[in-house]
Amino acid sequence: MMKFRGLLAPLIGMAVAFGGTGAGAVDVKEITTPRGLKAWLVEDKSAPVVALSFSFAGGVASEAKKERGATSFAAALLTDGAGSSPSQAFRTRLEDAAASIGFSASSDRLSGSLRVLTATRDEGFELLRLALTQARFDSDMVEQRRGQFISSLNQESQRPGSVASRTLTDTLFAGHPYASDLAAVREGLASLTADDLRRRAKALLVRDGLLISAVGDIDAAELGRQLDRAFGDLPQGAAQPLPPDWTPPTRPRTVVVERGVPQSSVQIALPGIARDDPDWYAASVMNYILGGGQQSRLFNEVREKRGLAYSVSSGLRTYTKASLLVVSTGNANEKVGEAIRVIRAELARMRSEGVTEAELADAKTYLSGSLALALDSSGSIAGILQSLQTDKLPRDHLDKRAALIGAVKLDDVRRVARRLLRDEAMTTIVVGKPVGLTSDP
Amino acid sequence: MLRRRAIVGGLAAGAVAASPVSALAKLLAVGRRPSETFTLANGLQVVVLPSSRAPTVTQVVVYKVGSADEAPGQTGIAHFLEHMMFKGNAGGEPIDFSRTIARNGGRDNAFTGFDTTGYHQTIASDRLELIMRMEADRMANLRIVDKEVIPERQVILEERRMRIENVPAALLDEAVREQLFGRHKPYAMPTSGYPDDVKKTGVNELTAFYRKHYAPNNAVLIVAGDARPEAVRKLAEKYYGPIASRRVGPRRRPTEGPGDLPQRVTRADARVVEPGWSRDYLAPSYRVGETRHAYALQVLARLFGGSETSRLWRSMVVDSKLALSTSAGYSASSLGLSSFGFNVHPAPQRTVAEIERALGDEMKKLLDGGVTAGEVERTQNQLLAAAVYSQDSLASGPRVYGTVLTTGGSVTDVDEWPQRIAAVTPADVLAAARHVWRDDGSVTSLLTPAAGTR
Numbered sequence: 001m002m003k004f005r006g007l008l009a010p011l012i013g014m015a016v017a018f019g020g021t022g023a024g025a026v027d028v029k030e031i032t033t034p035r036g037l038k039a040w041l042v043e044d045k046s047a048p049v050v051a052l053s054f055s056f057a058g059g060v061a062s063e064a065k066k067e068r069g070a071t072s073f074a075a076a077l078l079t080d081g082a083g084s085s086p087s088q089a090f091r092t093r094l095e096d097a098a099a100s101i102g103f104s105a106s107s108d109r110l111s112g113s114l115r116v117l118t119a120t121r122d123e124g125f126e127l128l129r130l131a132l133t134q135a136r137f138d139s140d141m142v143e144q145r146r147g148q149f150i151s152s153l154n155q156e157s158q159r160p161g162s163v164a165s166r167t168l169t170d171t172l173f174a175g176h177p178y179a180s181d182l183a184a185v186r187e188g189l190a191s192l193t194a195d196d197l198r199r200r201a202k203a204l205l206v207r208d209g210l211l212i213s214a215v216g217d218i219d220a221a222e223l224g225r226q227l228d229r230a231f232g233d234l235p236q237g238a239a240q241p242l243p244p245d246w247t248p249p250t251r252p253r254t255v256v257v258e259r260g261v262p263q264s265s266v267q268i269a270l271p272g273i274a275r276d277d278p279d280w281y282a283a284s285v286m287n288y289i290l291g292g293g294q295q296s297r298l299f300n301e302v303r304e305k306r307g308l309a310y311s312v313s314s315g316l317r318t319y320t321k322a323s324l325l326v327v328s329t330g331n332a333n334e335k336v337g338e339a340i341r342v343i344r345a346e347l348a349r350m351r352s353e354g355v356t357e358a359e360l361a362d363a364k365t366y367l368s369g370s371l372a373l374a375l376d377s378s379g380s381i382a383g384i385l386q387s388l389q390t391d392k393l394p395r396d397h398l399d400k401r402a403a404l405i406g407a408v409k410l411d412d413v414r415r416v417a418r419r420l421l422r423d424e425a426m427t428t429i430v431v432g433k434p435v436g437l438t439s440d441p
Numbered sequence: 442m443l444r445r446r447a448i449v450g451g452l453a454a455g456a457v458a459a460s461p462v463s464a465l466a467k468l469l470a471v472g473r474r475p476s477e478t479f480t481l482a483n484g485l486q487v488v489v490l491p492s493s494r495a496p497t498v499t500q501v502v503v504y505k506v507g508s509a510d511e512a513p514g515q516t517g518i519a520h521f522l523e524h525m526m527f528k529g530n531a532g533g534e535p536i537d538f539s540r541t542i543a544r545n546g547g548r549d550n551a552f553t554g555f556d557t558t559g560y561h562q563t564i565a566s567d568r569l570e571l572i573m574r575m576e577a578d579r580m581a582n583l584r585i586v587d588k589e590v591i592p593e594r595q596v597i598l599e600e601r602r603m604r605i606e607n608v609p610a611a612l613l614d615e616a617v618r619e620q621l622f623g624r625h626k627p628y629a630m631p632t633s634g635y636p637d638d639v640k641k642t643g644v645n646e647l648t649a650f651y652r653k654h655y656a657p658n659n660a661v662l663i664v665a666g667d668a669r670p671e672a673v674r675k676l677a678e679k680y681y682g683p684i685a686s687r688r689v690g691p692r693r694r695p696t697e698g699p700g701d702l703p704q705r706v707t708r709a710d711a712r713v714v715e716p717g718w719s720r721d722y723l724a725p726s727y728r729v730g731e732t733r734h735a736y737a738l739q740v741l742a743r744l745f746g747g748s749e750t751s752r753l754w755r756s757m758v759v760d761s762k763l764a765l766s767t768s769a770g771y772s773a774s775s776l777g778l779s780s781f782g783f784n785v786h787p788a789p790q791r792t793v794a795e796i797e798r799a800l801g802d803e804m805k806k807l808l809d810g811g812v813t814a815g816e817v818e819r820t821q822n823q824l825l826a827a828a829v830y831s832q833d834s835l836a837s838g839p840r841v842y843g844t845v846l847t848t849g850g851s852v853t854d855v856d857e858w859p860q861r862i863a864a865v866t867p868a869d870v871l872a873a874a875r876h877v878w879r880d881d882g883s884v885t886s887l888l889t890p891a892a893g894t895r
Binding site: 044046047048049051087088091092095096098115117140144147148151154155157158159160216259260261262263293294295303304305306307308309310311330331332362365366368369370372373375376377378379 | 492493494495496497537539540543544545546547548549563564565591592593594595596597598599600602603606607608609711712713714715748749750755758759762765766786788789819822823826829830832833834835836
């Protein structure tokens with residue numbers, strides 16, 4: 001039984017110094033391959049392993065209405081047979097190379113990863129080339145994945161936390177492509193054909209907007225050769241169109257979805273802050289103090305003092321065209337009302353009083369160091385680099401991040417708290433059987 | 442299939458069959474990460490796993506106690522105590538363990554399993570002394586007070602609602618364990634505890650449990666990352682060395698099942714949309730039962746149901762399309778008996794009878810015809826490749842050593858795991874399947890939708 005889970009601040013960036021004590025920097029190189037692809041590389045010979053993280057511009061939100069569901073569906077099929085190898089043969093080749101290749105879609109991007117041993121690197125990159133350029137979309141695999149996708153949507157509808165997340169996006173993004181639009185997705189999953197999926201993959205898998213990060217036992221020249229092999233044949237193409245701007249809500253709203261569970265899942269959302277906003281670091285500090293860890297105000301007030309929850313946290317979420325601050329918790333049905341009151345009171349207190357010098361200092365220390373703690377494996381480091389690239393941060397961001405966090409002042413936090421923590425923009429989602437709580441009409 | 446925690450070796454990637462024999466040799470030659478072990482005079486075993494990847498260090502202290510060491514009527518106390526380890530007044534001074542770690546730029550957490558309770562921190566390597574001092578302090582000086590126990594009990598009950606009571610599959614899992622291991626027996630009593638027991642657990646019970654099990658001679662200290670073995674030894678002597686050892690009683694585990702198997706368990710739940718079918722067999726572990734099968738069972742689980750190219754997946758998902766997915770699982774790292782399990786997610790409109798017949802046919806095919814040398818070798822390569830990848834992760838070394846060393850295993854057992862897996866023959870796999878796949882050692886379970894409010 002883990003004591004805590006998923007409570008750490010979902011911030012992107014990497015620290016190179018710990019509270020001023022100094023530690024080794026991460027050396028990120030940028031390479032350009034002979035065929036003109038760009039990539040970030042961290043060479044690291046700790047293990048005979050190479051990890052690649054990459055993404056294409058365009059995700060679920062760029063789907064046309066009639067092809068809802070196609071991005072994730074197509075992504076799954078990229079590793080279900082390619083070139084002359086049908087699914088079982090392709091998977092056997094992957095296993096025999098001790099390689100894994102995976103794809104997944106978010107609202108704004110289609111992401112992929114490769115992990116392979118030094119000894120089987122050629123075969124790993126060759127299989128990636130086949131997946132990217134010659135996926136088969138065989139009808140038996142299309143049907144197998146269709147059945148699994150429909151079933152997993154059904155399973156999600158069993159989980160209060162998943163239902164709360166989906167209800168939150170559907171409430172906030174109603175009419176915008178960031179809404180999950182479940183009915184259309186179900187229709188799409190039922191009717192999309194192999195040709196539809198092939199077309200969707202072709203539209204997404206282009207060099208325009210492609211970002212690549214590599215970590216592990218490989219040098220720049222060899223990486224260049226391997227990337228040219230895997231990605232060089234993709235067409236230049238054009239990145240998918242961006243979604244329209246999002247208009248945040250201007251009045252509070254509560255939505256209750258009834259489910260027969262003893263513990264309700266609760267999400268409270270406010271409009272957040274864009275990643276390139278000058279106040280991003282002040283907002284990160286504020287979020288950490290509010291609900292970013294095991295010593296946050298919410299953790300202390302909701303869990304430690306009152307025992308109202310096992311898990312309570314807040315996080316900043318960013319999309320290309322939207323941003324949110326979301327507080328999540330789970331409470332016994334009869335305690336939901338009290339928990340929500342305590343959370344709202346803490347948001348109001350931070351808005352009116354800001355934070356203390358001591359809280360600010362602690363937050364800076366933690367946030368400066370937190371990313372180095374995530375340097376666990378080649379794959380996790382490649383993932384961090386990929387996030388930096390997606391956020392359009394410079395390669396030396398790793399060297400600058402501690403200073404950016406260190407420069408945040410009390411007044412900055414107060415200003416950003418006043419800007420973000422506004423009752424009139426609050427959306428509250430509860431999934432369960434909360435006592436004394438109903439949806440707004 | 443029962444839910445599990447850490448599995449030694451893990452089931453992840455695959456490996457090299459172009460020339461299987463040479464590939465196997467190549468993987469073995471890669472070798473394991475360098476480790477250094479020693480034991481302090483008070484009995485604390487120490488393992489150091491150096492790595493220079495990042496300027497960070499991870500400390501893990503695992504205790505040889507878990508929920509399977511609880512007495513009936515006191516379920517959940519091992520987990521409750523784990524929570525209190527973050528709250529107690531150590532040495533008479535109020536502590537705020539996690540806050541101090543975070544103030545120093547680190548993060549920490551803990552876990553409770555059936556056989557193991559563990560505490561871990563990751564932090565900049567120049568703060569190793571701080572976390573060793575703090576962890577040693579709460580090994581010896583925890584003081585549990587009512588003021589902290591009362592709200593924490595509510596937190597624990599909320600944790601149980603989130604993990605178990607809100608999740609129909611987890612409730613079914615508890616019912617299966619009661620049948621498979623026998624009511625009120627180790628591995629049947631839930632780690633989170635029965636709510637009635639948790640409600641009556643207080644300061645006296647928690648303190649007694651702490652005194653009984655938390656001692657240097659009942660723990661293992663693992664330090665991984667950017668740390669030199671000599672430095673770790675010096676700090677361990679300084680902070681853990683002075684803690685007195687204590688007499689710790691033997692850990693008891695049944696060597697046999699309840700004797701009234703096979704059983705069937707069904708949970709009809711209005712919250713369920715997609716049905717699930719499972720079967721679990723009592724199985725030997727590294728410690729109990731016919732332990733000679735423990736390595737072959739790991740090969741069997743992977744070969745039969747561990748991937749999308751396994752026999753079960755090809756038969757039931759690809760060919761007959763009776764299932765949307767299948768899996769098999771087995772973990773040898775248990776101080777008592779273990780289990781070997783199958784999960785089948787039936788395709789729409791398929792009946793339990795069809796699923797059971799198809800699985801039975803596939804099992805019979807293996808029992809009658811055995812397995813080929815080729816498929817055993819491919820499976821071994823996959824398991825060994827997973828061990829190579831685990832060297833690429835700082836977190837995985839402490840996890841593996843922590844599990845093995847608290848379930849009666851040794852450092853040698855960890856280091857020789859690849860060789861022992863590589864030594865498994867097709868005949869061993871067949872003998873293991875024949876030993877474990879017996880109806881009189883199984884519980885079959887079904888999760889199914891029911892009428893009512895979702």
